[in-house]
Amino acid sequence: MxxxxxxxxxxxxxxxxxxxxxxIIITILxxxxxxxxxxxxxxxxxLSFIHHLLPSFFSYGVSFxxxxxxxxDHHFLxxxxxxxxxxxxFLNFLFILFLSPIPFTTALAGRNYTNPxxxxxxxxxxxxxxTCFSALWRFAVVKKMIPDNKLKDWFFxxxxxxxxxxxxxxxxxxxxxxxxxxxxxxxFILVVLMHLLKHFFR
Amino acid sequence: MxxxxxxxxxxxxxxxxxxxxxxIIITILxxxxxxxxxxxxxxxxxLSFIHHLLPSFFSYGVSFxxxxxxxxDHHFLxxxxxxxxxxxxFLNFLFILFLSPIPFTTALAGRNYTNPxxxxxxxxxxxxxxTCFSALWRFAVVKKMIPDNKLKDWFFxxxxxxxxxxxxxxxxxxxxxxxxxxxxxxxFILVVLMHLLKHFFR
Amino acid sequence: MxxxxxxxxxxxxxxxxxxxxxxIIITILxxxxxxxxxxxxxxxxxLSFIHHLLPSFFSYGVSFxxxxxxxxDHHFLxxxxxxxxxxxxFLNFLFILFLSPIPFTTALAGRNYTNPxxxxxxxxxxxxxxTCFSALWRFAVVKKMIPDNKLKDWFFxxxxxxxxxxxxxxxxxxxxxxxxxxxxxxxFILVVLMHLLKHFFR
Amino acid sequence: MxxxxxxxxxxxxxxxxxxxxxxIIITILxxxxxxxxxxxxxxxxxLSFIHHLLPSFFSYGVSFxxxxxxxxDHHFLxxxxxxxxxxxxFLNFLFILFLSPIPFTTALAGRNYTNPxxxxxxxxxxxxxxTCFSALWRFAVVKKMIPDNKLKDWFFxxxxxxxxxxxxxxxxxxxxxxxxxxxxxxxFILVVLMHLLKHFFR
Numbered sequence: 001m002x003x004x005x006x007x008x009x010x011x012x013x014x015x016x017x018x019x020x021x022x023x024i025i026i027t028i029l030x031x032x033x034x035x036x037x038x039x040x041x042x043x044x045x046x047l048s049f050i051h052h053l054l055p056s057f058f059s060y061g062v063s064f065x066x067x068x069x070x071x072x073d074h075h076f077l078x079x080x081x082x083x084x085x086x087x088x089x090f091l092n093f094l095f096i097l098f099l100s101p102i103p104f105t106t107a108l109a110g111r112n113y114t115n116p117x118x119x120x121x122x123x124x125x126x127x128x129x130x131t132c133f134s135a136l137w138r139f140a141v142v143k144k145m146i147p148d149n150k151l152k153d154w155f156f157x158x159x160x161x162x163x164x165x166x167x168x169x170x171x172x173x174x175x176x177x178x179x180x181x182x183x184x185x186x187x188f189i190l191v192v193l194m195h196l197l198k199h200f201f202r
Numbered sequence: 203m204x205x206x207x208x209x210x211x212x213x214x215x216x217x218x219x220x221x222x223x224x225x226i227i228i229t230i231l232x233x234x235x236x237x238x239x240x241x242x243x244x245x246x247x248x249l250s251f252i253h254h255l256l257p258s259f260f261s262y263g264v265s266f267x268x269x270x271x272x273x274x275d276h277h278f279l280x281x282x283x284x285x286x287x288x289x290x291x292f293l294n295f296l297f298i299l300f301l302s303p304i305p306f307t308t309a310l311a312g313r314n315y316t317n318p319x320x321x322x323x324x325x326x327x328x329x330x331x332x333t334c335f336s337a338l339w340r341f342a343v344v345k346k347m348i349p350d351n352k353l354k355d356w357f358f359x360x361x362x363x364x365x366x367x368x369x370x371x372x373x374x375x376x377x378x379x380x381x382x383x384x385x386x387x388x389x390f391i392l393v394v395l396m397h398l399l400k401h402f403f404r
Numbered sequence: 405m406x407x408x409x410x411x412x413x414x415x416x417x418x419x420x421x422x423x424x425x426x427x428i429i430i431t432i433l434x435x436x437x438x439x440x441x442x443x444x445x446x447x448x449x450x451l452s453f454i455h456h457l458l459p460s461f462f463s464y465g466v467s468f469x470x471x472x473x474x475x476x477d478h479h480f481l482x483x484x485x486x487x488x489x490x491x492x493x494f495l496n497f498l499f500i501l502f503l504s505p506i507p508f509t510t511a512l513a514g515r516n517y518t519n520p521x522x523x524x525x526x527x528x529x530x531x532x533x534x535t536c537f538s539a540l541w542r543f544a545v546v547k548k549m550i551p552d553n554k555l556k557d558w559f560f561x562x563x564x565x566x567x568x569x570x571x572x573x574x575x576x577x578x579x580x581x582x583x584x585x586x587x588x589x590x591x592f593i594l595v596v597l598m599h600l601l602k603h604f605f606r
Numbered sequence: 607m608x609x610x611x612x613x614x615x616x617x618x619x620x621x622x623x624x625x626x627x628x629x630i631i632i633t634i635l636x637x638x639x640x641x642x643x644x645x646x647x648x649x650x651x652x653l654s655f656i657h658h659l660l661p662s663f664f665s666y667g668v669s670f671x672x673x674x675x676x677x678x679d680h681h682f683l684x685x686x687x688x689x690x691x692x693x694x695x696f697l698n699f700l701f702i703l704f705l706s707p708i709p710f711t712t713a714l715a716g717r718n719y720t721n722p723x724x725x726x727x728x729x730x731x732x733x734x735x736x737t738c739f740s741a742l743w744r745f746a747v748v749k750k751m752i753p754d755n756k757l758k759d760w761f762f763x764x765x766x767x768x769x770x771x772x773x774x775x776x777x778x779x780x781x782x783x784x785x786x787x788x789x790x791x792x793x794f795i796l797v798v799l800m801h802l803l804k805h806f807f808r
Contacts (some may be wrong), residue, residue: 020629023222035309107641225424427626
């Protein structure tokens with residue numbers, strides 16, 4: 001009974017645990033912005049401090065939107081599932097394993113936005129997270145955790161395809177960081193916008 | 203079915219996610235108070251350390267009350283809504299996007315309370331957050347997400363007006379920080395008190 | 405309808421928000437233990453680092469137990485309440501306002517455990533938090549938020565009295581920190597043990 | 607009625623509180639990875655920074671998996687319980703008391719992975735946490751909080767035995783850190799894999 005997370009109440013608990021972790025990571029992102037403990041000696045110093053943070057704000061914004069997009073998709077996936085099993089639970093935690101370092105890789109890429117290794121690292125992180133999420137969808141389909149009538153939904157198929165397209169674009173953004181880190185950032189934004197905007201075309 | 207967050211259970215999930223984020227931000231605020239790792243060498247040093255923190259405590263208190271006021275209003279808004287849609291979800295996340303930097307802008311303004319740029323920055327942050335919250339109310343009204351009988355409630359109309367008034371005062375507090383940062387702080391307190399105290403006049 | 409938090413679902417939401425904040429503060433406490441980023445050069449250095457942290461561990465333990473005791477009591481209070489109002493909500497947030505600085509005052513007292521001002525500060529914090537919690541009980545009783553049959557329960561009366569006794573002992577621990585900070589720490593432990601152990605005598 | 611956490615709704619609240627704390631600790635782990643505030647001056651510097659972090663990533667991974675394994679087991683334990691009492695609540699908080707320092711001991715062992723004291727400390731922490739969790743199972747059995755038919759389940763007995771075996775191996779890993787810290791890390795991984803993989807053999 002309890003061994004396979006088959007009861008609906010268990011799905012809810014799992015989703016709540018995932019929600020808690022996602023809400024914490026999304027707010028922890030902002031802890032990377034450290035305010036100097038001493039007051040700035042002049043307006044110029046403060047403005048230059050803010051100016052220096054701009055790439056970090058940008059990097060923060062991309063990760064913020066990415067986690068929001070994943071939360072919405074994760075939510076829709078769980079709406080469609082009518083049972084789960086322990087392997088699905090493990091896949092969820094694998095997803096969390098790749099989600100957790102986002103505050104770290106985001107800050108690293110924000111502060112070193114022209115460094116290809118730093119940007120490639122956040123690209124790898126996004127790619128692993130996205131791939132893991134695609135695997136969650138695929139697993140749910142293969143294991144027939146989703147009722148047949150929902151599987152035939154055109155929008156469901158489209159979202160699965162977009163999920164794979166997104167993962168491929170993120171994969172491409174890893175080597176492209178060594179051509180120009182700006183290309184990678186543009187690709188990050190394209191992927192997150194694709195995931196967010198698809199919800200308006202249903 | 204699941205595409206528009208129309209089920210009540212979905213509203214609850216969204217509200218819980220928002221609650222989780224608000225509870226984390228309200229507690230993360232306090233992480234900006236760093237205790238020196240070495241013990242103070244004298245009572246005088248410790249007292250001077252505490253004395254230096256007073257403006258930061260004040261700034262913290264304003265942000266704490268602001269988030270509490272927003273939580274209460276957010277709670278009342280969700281009590282009135284009987285359905286939602288994906289755009290309403292996005293507006294909620296836009297609200298969170300402006301809520302998240304509050305620990306950063308609060309600490310910056312607390313440690314640089316006489317610096318007009320630092321105080322204008324937190325004013326901009328409050329303004330965007332407040333405006334976004336007003337937009338949530340307006341959206342819920344325009345999209346008829348609130349039953350008619352609740353819309354006609356006098357207190358509902360009053361709260362919508364106060365929400366707009368608050369946003370306007372916060373808008374004014376941005377340039378006024380360059381006249382005197384104290385004026386801005388007084389306006390912040392007036393706005394938050396207005397939002398908190400209105401609940402006693404129903 | 406929604407104006408007074410009178411529905412049971414609203415009490416649950418408030419309690420969940422309070423629970424979220426308490427769970428965050430209890431875990432944030434541990435963030436005050438900073439691990440040096442560089443490896444220690446010898447076993448002796450590491451042992452001396454741990455040794456230096458012992459008073460902080462002790463201070464952490466007291467605050468940890470205090471929050472646990474408050475969570476249990478808060479839980480029992482909410483179990484007894486069958487309705488609430490907006491003032492009760494505000495009292496809860498006043499309680500949170502005094503709970504939030506606990507990670508800060510705990511770390512300050514842990515690292516400066518012989519400094520009377522540091523220990524008096526955490527004592528003031530405990531006292532305000534405890535008093536606020538006593539006020540919550542009193543408010544719930546005076547406003548008849550608790551059904552009569554529960555009010556007559558002997559254990560209920562005992563817990564209210566202990567809550568006041570605890571607040572008084574914490575009040576005494578403030579000036580006594582200037583006699584010896586160890587007296588204050590002993591009083592903190594007595595109060596928290598009293599609150600925890602009372603549950604075994606029912 | 608409310609005195610013994612005997613209602614199902616009370617178990618749910620306790621489990622949610624435990625879930626909240628576990629979700630926070632699992633995400634707080636990652637805060638130990640500090641990104642230098644200044645950009646790296648060269649690719650080499652950044653790569654060497656990442657290289658230096660590898661043992662910390664490894665230590666992080668072990669703790670991450672350990673908490674996940676505990677969450678799953680904790681979840682299964684609560685699924686089986688049909689009532690609780692105040693002592694069970696206290697045991698849960700004792701478990702949390704030993705869970706909370708994990709971010710600290712994990713970071714210490716990661717940055718000082720060849721230092722026997724640092725690794726012994728995290729081993730002690732794992733051992734106390736594991737023992738406390740075993741005690742939770744035992745308490746639930748002895749106090750007949752689990753229905754008889756579930757107690758006779760072979761997998762239930764196996765999991766209790768594995769829980770004790772895991773605690774014993776962790777106990778052995780404490781002195782073995784002084785032979786070689788690598789032995790301890792291997793034992794940590796064996797224990798966590800045992801706890802995770804057992805779910806596939808049901």
